[in-house]
Amino acid sequence: MLSFAFIPLFLAFVNLAAGLYAGTRSRAAAERIAFLAAGVCLFSYCLLSFGIAEFGGFPDLVQMWIAVFAGGALFAVPALIAVAAVVVPEHRRWALNAVCAIAAAVSLAALIFIVRWGVPPPEAAPLAAYTPPLRLHLVNLCIFLPAALFFSYRTPLPAGTPVIIRRRKKCVTAGVSLCGLCLAAHFFGGAGSFPLLLLSGVFVFTGYVLVNYRFLDAKAFLSRLIFLLCSVIPLFFLHGQLSGAFRLQFTEDLSLAFSLLILVSILLLTPYKSMMQRVTQRVLTSRRDGYQDILKELAQSMVAILDMDQLLEHMANVLTETLEVERMAVFMAEEQSFQARVSRGIAPEAEEELTVSGALIPSDAWRNAGVIFTGDCPRGTDAEALRAALQAVSPELIIPFYFKNDLVGFVALGSQKNGRLYQPEDVAVLRMFGSEAAIAVEHARLYNEAIIDRATKVLNQHYFLARLREEFTRAKRYGRPLALIMLELAQYKDFIRKRGAVPAELLVKNIALLLKTQLRAVDIIGRYAEDCFAVLLPETARRDAPASAAQLSVYRQDCLAVAERLRSSIESFDAQPASGRRRTVPVGAAMFFYDAGDKNIQAEDIVRLLVKTLEAMPKTAAKKHVVVCGETV
Numbered sequence: 001m002l003s004f005a006f007i008p009l010f011l012a013f014v015n016l017a018a019g020l021y022a023g024t025r026s027r028a029a030a031e032r033i034a035f036l037a038a039g040v041c042l043f044s045y046c047l048l049s050f051g052i053a054e055f056g057g058f059p060d061l062v063q064m065w066i067a068v069f070a071g072g073a074l075f076a077v078p079a080l081i082a083v084a085a086v087v088v089p090e091h092r093r094w095a096l097n098a099v100c101a102i103a104a105a106v107s108l109a110a111l112i113f114i115v116r117w118g119v120p121p122p123e124a125a126p127l128a129a130y131t132p133p134l135r136l137h138l139v140n141l142c143i144f145l146p147a148a149l150f151f152s153y154r155t156p157l158p159a160g161t162p163v164i165i166r167r168r169k170k171c172v173t174a175g176v177s178l179c180g181l182c183l184a185a186h187f188f189g190g191a192g193s194f195p196l197l198l199l200s201g202v203f204v205f206t207g208y209v210l211v212n213y214r215f216l217d218a219k220a221f222l223s224r225l226i227f228l229l230c231s232v233i234p235l236f237f238l239h240g241q242l243s244g245a246f247r248l249q250f251t252e253d254l255s256l257a258f259s260l261l262i263l264v265s266i267l268l269l270t271p272y273k274s275m276m277q278r279v280t281q282r283v284l285t286s287r288r289d290g291y292q293d294i295l296k297e298l299a300q301s302m303v304a305i306l307d308m309d310q311l312l313e314h315m316a317n318v319l320t321e322t323l324e325v326e327r328m329a330v331f332m333a334e335e336q337s338f339q340a341r342v343s344r345g346i347a348p349e350a351e352e353e354l355t356v357s358g359a360l361i362p363s364d365a366w367r368n369a370g371v372i373f374t375g376d377c378p379r380g381t382d383a384e385a386l387r388a389a390l391q392a393v394s395p396e397l398i399i400p401f402y403f404k405n406d407l408v409g410f411v412a413l414g415s416q417k418n419g420r421l422y423q424p425e426d427v428a429v430l431r432m433f434g435s436e437a438a439i440a441v442e443h444a445r446l447y448n449e450a451i452i453d454r455a456t457k458v459l460n461q462h463y464f465l466a467r468l469r470e471e472f473t474r475a476k477r478y479g480r481p482l483a484l485i486m487l488e489l490a491q492y493k494d495f496i497r498k499r500g501a502v503p504a505e506l507l508v509k510n511i512a513l514l515l516k517t518q519l520r521a522v523d524i525i526g527r528y529a530e531d532c533f534a535v536l537l538p539e540t541a542r543r544d545a546p547a548s549a550a551q552l553s554v555y556r557q558d559c560l561a562v563a564e565r566l567r568s569s570i571e572s573f574d575a576q577p578a579s580g581r582r583r584t585v586p587v588g589a590a591m592f593f594y595d596a597g598d599k600n601i602q603a604e605d606i607v608r609l610l611v612k613t614l615e616a617m618p619k620t621a622a623k624k625h626v627v628v629c630g631e632t633v
Helices: 002-025 029-054 059-074 076-085 090-117 132-154 163-188 193-211 218-247 252-269 272-284 288-304 308-323 348-352 363-369 383-389 424-451 461-478 492-499 501-518 549-571 603-616
Strands: 328-334 337-344 355-357 397-403 406-413 482-489 524-529 532-537 587-594 626-628
Touching: 002 029, 029 059, 029 076, 029 163, 059 076, 059 090, 059 132, 076 090, 076 132, 076 163, 090 132, 132 163, 218 252, 252 272, 288 424, 308 328, 308 337, 308 406, 308 424, 355 383, 363 397, 363 406, 397 424, 406 424, 424 461, 461 482, 461 524, 461 532, 461 603, 482 501, 482 549, 482 603, 492 501, 501 524, 501 532, 501 549, 532 549, 549 587, 549 626, 587 603
Parallel strands: 587 626
Antiparallel strands: 328 337, 328 406, 337 355, 397 406, 482 532, 482 587, 524 532
């Protein structure tokens, strides 16, 4: 029985160490206090059990153990209630805190009773003697702990709560329930202390598992346990066979010594241990190879994709296909907020409303964390407001993109389709993903700034002319007709002088958006000047045989119709919708239709001809038609 008595002592230190470790690793103050309290109280409870089992024949020592450690035993129930309270939402936690306070008051009364009057040594199990302190402890076990567990089970989590938090709540309440049953069974003396104390000792370790999400995946935990057992069980089986065989020739002590010598030789002189380690490592890291694909794909994105929209789409596809997430969204910085640019598994109308205020993101805390776990946000983050803003995604992880200490965007990843939780290797690779993605995004941003007009988000003059030369060369080589349209906003400078620069910038931004809605995906639109837009219509002919004269006439009329539609839509646009008085901006339009016949003409010649045509128009009012190379049509 002497060796059996050391089991509660061992569990006492396991509880204390696990409680300290879980408490120090927790970011939330409530979790730190709860798990520290549970670890200390269960440590005292197990140590009390060990003291009575070891020194049961010495009443004075028993009295000493009870006086020193009974406080921890009596406060075990309030500590467990406090642990259960950490998984309840903030707006409902007050009730569990009240239950915990009442249970602590009951335990304090029992402790005062022990300190003031002492406790006679029990003849049976330590908690089987119904002394006044133990009656109070029974009240906690039978009333307050079940009430707290029922309240914890029945408290719903807010909509959009990540799966990791939902699982944490279930595991915490299950762990508290298990530990409560262990205490109750030991209290009534209906079962041996070893299996029940063993289960209660595992509880605080489970608490660490719940605080540190990385080991919450049951599959990973079970795989470690199974491979450990697979490594140890064959040795135990061999030990039994060897000791039984040697016992026929030697004494029991010698047979045990010979068997242990052979087992030690197997572990030290054979590759058995390294072989089992390699098998375990291969199984536990089998998914890492898939995450290497993320880095390869992202490296290709940095080299090959400079268009921001294409880059973000590519990132979303890589993450969705590799991680198999149900929902995700990529957010990019826009002034004082972050707007969703690309999403998967989210309705389009919900994506348009996905905006996160920059005030919800503590830059330093996010940068130091590397990968954000929404179930355990860094200090300084308003977790509830952040989850509310990202409710459509219900993210488990957030991967920030930092470039030179500036947050340029982030990815919100929801739960995985197969129910698997993110593992440490996932976090390590995703942290590298965030670093590489930040560089790729910054490169794309700089490239877009070089080719995109900041106000209208269409091509600037320099890049539009480069695209024009490229398409014009292709049209001459392959005999494909194209059309170039220029639209000039008449009286635009008067509008700036009367209304100001900000309304004028808003006007051209809306006109650019209007033009985008009127054109095909292959059409090219640019801002040629402050008051002039240019539109290139490539591939105006079909992809069959070279166009005949009649077909070219049809294509020319189609391009004229497009030019007239663009001119009339801009001219009918209300430049002052909030003033109550309709005001429109006159528009002059000129078009050049290239039928791929003249091989000597250059793109610059076409641009100069259109500019002269627009300059010849009167500025006071726009003509109600489109001019083709100076001729009225």
